[in-house]
Amino acid sequence: MADIAALFNGFAVALTPFNLLLMLIGVSLGVIIGVLPGLGGANGIAILLPLTFTMPPTSAIIMLSCIYWGALFGGAITSILFNIPGEPWSVATTFDGYPMAQHGRAGEALTAAFTSSFVGALVAVIMITFLAPLVARFALQFGPPEFFAVYFLTFCSFVGMGKEPPFKILASMMLGFALAAVGIDTVTGQLRLIFGWHELMRGFDFLIAVIGLFGIGEILLSMEEGLSFSGRAAKINPKVVLETWARLPRYWATSLRSCLIGCWLGITPGGATPASFMSYGVAKRVSKNGARFGTGEIEGVIAPETAAHAAGTSALLPMLSLGIPGSPTAAVLLGGLLIWGLQPGPLLFVEQKDFVWGLIASMYLGNIAGLIIVLTCVPLFAAILRIPFSIIAPIIVVICAIGAYTVHNAMLDIWFMLLFGVAGYVFKKLGYPLAPLVLALVLGDRAEDAFRQSMLMSQGTLSVFYSNWLVGSIMALSVVMLVWPLLGFWRAHERKRAAAAV
Amino acid sequence: MSQQNETGAGGLSTRGAEIVVALVLFAIGALVVFDSHRLGSSWGADGPEAGYFPFYVGLITCISSLVILGQTLARRGARSAVFVEWQALRQVLSVLVPAAVFVLAIQLIGLYVAAALYIAGFMRWLGNYSWLKSVVLGTLVSALAFVTFEVWFQVPLYKGAFNPLSFLGY
Numbered sequence: 210m211a212d213i214a215a216l217f218n219g220f221a222v223a224l225t226p227f228n229l230l231l232m233l234i235g236v237s238l239g240v241i242i243g244v245l246p247g248l249g250g251a252n253g254i255a256i257l258l259p260l261t262f263t264m265p266p267t268s269a270i271i272m273l274s275c276i277y278w279g280a281l282f283g284g285a286i287t288s289i290l291f292n293i294p295g296e297p298w299s300v301a302t303t304f305d306g307y308p309m310a311q312h313g314r315a316g317e318a319l320t321a322a323f324t325s326s327f328v329g330a331l332v333a334v335i336m337i338t339f340l341a342p343l344v345a346r347f348a349l350q351f352g353p354p355e356f357f358a359v360y361f362l363t364f365c366s367f368v369g370m371g372k373e374p375p376f377k378i379l380a381s382m383m384l385g386f387a388l389a390a391v392g393i394d395t396v397t398g399q400l401r402l403i404f405g406w407h408e409l410m411r412g413f414d415f416l417i418a419v420i421g422l423f424g425i426g427e428i429l430l431s432m433e434e435g436l437s438f439s440g441r442a443a444k445i446n447p448k449v450v451l452e453t454w455a456r457l458p459r460y461w462a463t464s465l466r467s468c469l470i471g472c473w474l475g476i477t478p479g480g481a482t483p484a485s486f487m488s489y490g491v492a493k494r495v496s497k498n499g500a501r502f503g504t505g506e507i508e509g510v511i512a513p514e515t516a517a518h519a520a521g522t523s524a525l526l527p528m529l530s531l532g533i534p535g536s537p538t539a540a541v542l543l544g545g546l547l548i549w550g551l552q553p554g555p556l557l558f559v560e561q562k563d564f565v566w567g568l569i570a571s572m573y574l575g576n577i578a579g580l581i582i583v584l585t586c587v588p589l590f591a592a593i594l595r596i597p598f599s600i601i602a603p604i605i606v607v608i609c610a611i612g613a614y615t616v617h618n619a620m621l622d623i624w625f626m627l628l629f630g631v632a633g634y635v636f637k638k639l640g641y642p643l644a645p646l647v648l649a650l651v652l653g654d655r656a657e658d659a660f661r662q663s664m665l666m667s668q669g670t671l672s673v674f675y676s677n678w679l680v681g682s683i684m685a686l687s688v689v690m691l692v693w694p695l696l697g698f699w700r701a702h703e704r705k706r707a708a709a710a711v
Numbered sequence: 712m713s714q715q716n717e718t719g720a721g722g723l724s725t726r727g728a729e730i731v732v733a734l735v736l737f738a739i740g741a742l743v744v745f746d747s748h749r750l751g752s753s754w755g756a757d758g759p760e761a762g763y764f765p766f767y768v769g770l771i772t773c774i775s776s777l778v779i780l781g782q783t784l785a786r787r788g789a790r791s792a793v794f795v796e797w798q799a800l801r802q803v804l805s806v807l808v809p810a811a812v813f814v815l816a817i818q819l820i821g822l823y824v825a826a827a828l829y830i831a832g833f834m835r836w837l838g839n840y841s842w843l844k845s846v847v848l849g850t851l852v853s854a855l856a857f858v859t860f861e862v863w864f865q866v867p868l869y870k871g872a873f874n875p876l877s878f879l880g881y
């Protein structure tokens with residue numbers, strides 16, 4: 210019950226006119242970012258982060274998280290009207306959303322998408338409200354070995370649950386750790402991996418990596434596809450909205466299932482993109498209209514959108530309560546916390562009550578604001594996509610360069626951004642996942658510190674990682690995750706052998 | 712980071728690109744192992760030395776890249792897919808090369824002037840817009856950035872080695 214009181218206190222923090230204004234600005238900016246190719250939640254927030262340095266932290270994170278909600282909403286607009294997913298997690302929305310728009314049911318599809326996004330986010334926020342304080346309270350007992358075990362679990366789940374080849378996931382993750390190690394060692398103060406190049410002393414900031422990998426990389430990818438926008442007209446009037454709303458409760462089972470899938474994949478570092486695909490796949494298998502999926506079935510829009518938003522929102526749960534982000538965007542928000550001098554992790558709930566509950570309250574309000582904005586302003590946002598790519602592309606590159614420069618006021622960072630852009634393009638084409646790289650870059654130093662402190666506790670033996678039931682079970686789970694792909698290999702091998710025998 | 716533009720170097724088959732990327736990753740891993748070893752990667756007098764953790768990071772990078780390399784080479788019989796077609800590559804380079812020139816220009820003449828020239832040039836040559844439209848929009852975006860960052864948020868951006876805008880007093 211104390212949490213409920215804290216939540217209402219949070220509403221009081223969030224409901225100032227200044228914060229409400231920031232929410233509206235944030236959501237609108239977010240939708241624009243979500244609509245534009247090459248700008249997404251993660252790098253959009255990374256670019257705008259320096260502008261919030263002067264704000265109070267609570268206002269800053271309210272604006273930044275609202276950008277995130279906006280980006281989640283925005284992805285659906287381009288998917289449905291233009292058949293171009295503005296964000297990876299809205300790819301699954303194109304399957305049924307675009308056919309609906311082709312049949313002249315764009316308004317219906319958009320309303321369904323926005324509403325189910327809202328439902329997904331709401332369920333996830335409610336879950337965060339009740340679960341996050343519990344997780345944080347539990348995590349207060351954690352020492353360095355437990356924290357390292359949780360980091361280890363996070364990274365092992367990437368290997369276990371990723372769709373990419375396991376060794377590519379591993380390579381990309383280790384590259385992130387290596388980049389994180391560049392610069393001054395936090396414990397001994399020695400310079401590492403700079404090879405006499407003193408400008409590298411600062412290390413690689415993950416914001417630069419995010420802007421390059423996702424921003425420049427994405428521009429290069431969309432250039433290759435030679436984008437030609439041919440969109441459907443978007444008309445939403447209150448009548449369509451109300452009619453669609455009247456039909457939506459019929460699909461409560463799909464919604465509920467998608468929420469669960471989304472929340473689960475959001476907390477574990479699966480992220481919004483696999484959640485949307487999985488939810489679409491399950492809905493297709495379970496629904497009695499399953500055979501008609503892909504031709505403009507409203508359930509095919511509800512399922513991925515609900516799951517993507519639920520996952521995107523619940524990715525903030527481990528970020529807030531453990532200091533471990535569940536997605537690259539959550540990682541950028543975590544980077545923001547560090548810059549504002551807040552230490553993410555379980556203590557945040559004890560020491561920064563106003564901040565945490567203000568943020569959670571703003572999740573409720575921001576999503577309501579988002580729903581209203583997208584329902585009323587769709588034609589406006591769709592118009593942005595009609596601006597030709599040869600105007601948009603250079604402007605986005607300029608914005609990325611500005612964003613990269615402002616992180617440390619360093620010219621060298623702009624060059625690194627370009628380098629990361631090329632790397633992002635090549636990695637994406639070859640199926641190296643980018644999320645593990647970014648997360649390893651963010652968590653590298655903290656994971657290393659936890660590891661070294663644990664090793665100090667145990668005088669250098671690894672036994673500290675199975676010294677009590679808690680750390681032992683987390684470690685065991687991690688190892689299961691790590692060898693999970695091997696099991697897949699083995700099963701495929703067995704099946705092949707069985708097939709050969711027949 | 713000795714990473715070059717792999718798309719051009721390794722031919723345009725996916726296989727070639729895979730091999731080049733795996734080799735680059737191996738080189739990075741080896742570099743990390745080498746430097747960590749130099750720093751000391753074992754147990755010092757007062758706990759783990761500075762290279763203790765990165766040493767294993769580098770080692771796993773090397774092993775993973777070797778496995779990827781091996782897997783790529785083993786798939787010899789399979790038809791080699793195309794990593795990027797010539798036409799698409801030209802499109803990509805037509806964005807990448809100007810972007811690199813743009814960054815070089817920032818270094819020399821500062822972000823604002825470089826941005827205006829870059830946007831105008833991009834629109835003129837890749838978008839086939841008229842000179843007037845290109846120059847006006849380029850200047851407009853650059854001016855908008857100037858007002859937003861320099862004046863409003865008071866975040867100074869890079870002025871370049873030659874700072875052509877010094878007469879504005881910023």
